[in-house]
Amino acid sequence: MDPEDDQAPADPLALIERERANLVRHIAPDPRLMYWPWGFAWLIGFTLLFLRYGPDGKVYVNLPDWLPLTVLMLLFIAAGLVTGFAGSRSVRRTSGPTSQAGLAYGLTWSIAFFGFSVLYARLANDLPDQQAGLLWAGGMVALTGALHMAGSAIWQDRQLFVLGAWTSVINIVGIVAGPGWHSLIVAIAGGAGMIVAGFLGWRRLR
Template identity: 50%
Template sequence: MDLDDDSPPTDAAAALRLIQDQRSATARRLDPDARLLYWPWGVAWLVGFGLFFLRFSPGDRALVDLPSWLPLTVLFVLLAAAGTIQAVVSVRAYGQVTGDSARRGKWYGYAWALGSVSIYAGLGRISEHLPHDLAALLWSATAVGLTGALHMAGGAVWLDRDLFRLGVWISLINLVGAFAGPGWHPLIVAVAGGGGMLVAGAIARRRQRQRQQP
């Protein structure tokens, strides 16, 4: 007698496999590819801060003769693109999720937005009274420091060790760059910060695949 494919399994092992397959499918649907959450930001930092180092290297020298407006413009464009990618990926993955998880994500997003706006508003009033190299260091060190702190906060909220460790790493390299001074800070952030995000994305993706295996 033929059995309907949709009929419930009568064997306990088959039922267990079905449950595991369904859990894996749900995890793949609700857990977006970590590379899409980390790599766009890593590329933005690597390229954007890398251009800052090439144009405004230590001693305010230009290793590459670039227009002075180019590094900041490229950095903002890449950051905006990274933010757009993350927003689209998050909405697709978590758009149907409700409850405490959705509320935490929404409030965390508000913290990013309001924290950034309030800090940049203050920096805009201060930096105009500083030399160009110190003003650039103030802006970049504050922005990177805020990123590290919010990454650690996000890791604490969701008990995500990878996210928390990335926040610690960003905070440490920002501290090193700030003490190194103008010119060196963008190099350290580009290589260690942007590169660190690329590595973190690869590690997080590998762990995702391990969790999603039936």
């Protein structure tokens, strides 16, 4: 028997797999554009918060009070614009349930963060400044981790679940450690985690 006869049936399957991989590369957004803007936003923004509002109120760098949070918000807006553009390009290339799931998932992020922002605005004035800051940062990071894990169920993406679980764990560690330390932990472990996730996702698509 010709050895090539045993390999022939596998050729169509290999062709289908290659075409499927090519399709995924064509329609999937670049993971670097989805993760890196947020990773660098967390790394830079939360580091500034740590330097200005360190543990026990310690000031490592005497920045203006308004600067760290303003920079963080601007970085978040920039990251949202970049990922929104990259995600919308992917949605335009698809139709049907996949497109609807992408739209619903994006709206879920917006509604969840808006709802938490309203809650924070309602409670922040009743808390000391450091505790109010921990409530805002801890709540936002908790939502991010939960939505990442929910997204993994929608897109069947194990890496997204790992990132969400990692984000949730470091957030809990930071909250237990307290104000100041939370910013440092989220900046380094959270920001770096997203940067690594973007790189690994890009390599996987290649």
